[in-house]
Amino acid sequence: MKIEYTKVGDYYLPNLYYPEETRPIGLWGMLRKEYLKEHKSGTYTYLLLTARLDSYLADLNEQAQERFELIEAQMRSAEGVTEELKRQNPMEWVRHCNNIRNRAAEIIKQELERFRESDTEMFSLEAEIHHYIDILEPVFRDAGQEM
Incomplete structure (x- = not known):
C-alpha cells in the first residue's frame, strides 16, 4: 500500500481517506454517537480511528428502527x-398513532440504555486496550520513553 503525502509548510502530512458509509x-445512531462522545470517549475515538464508527452506528440504527x-x-x-x-374518526386515529409512536420511542430509548449498560463487546474492547497499555507502559518507562 502506497501512502501519499502533502507538504504543509515544512511538514509532510499523510493523505488519509475515511471510507464513506x-x-x-x-436518530438512534445519532443518540448512540452522542452517548459515546460524552461517556465513552475512548471507544468513540477507537471506532472513529479504525473507520468503523459510521457502520457501527448505521447497524445500530437499522436494528433499533426495525424494533x-x-x-x-x-x-x-x-x-x-x-x-x-x-x-x-381521523383525529382520534392521529391521537392514538402519536401516542403509540411516543410510547414505542420511549421503549427503544430504554432498550438502548440497557444496551449501553450491558454492551460487553465495547466494554471488553476498552478493557483490552487498557490491558495492553498497562503491559506496555512499564516497558516504555524502563526504556526511558514516554507513552
Missing part, C-alpha cells in the same frame, strides 16, 4: 388502531 445513521416499527405495529394491533378507525 452510504447507509443513514438516523421500533415492530413495537409500533404490535401496539396498533393490540389497541385496535385500524384503517377503519382512520376512516371513521
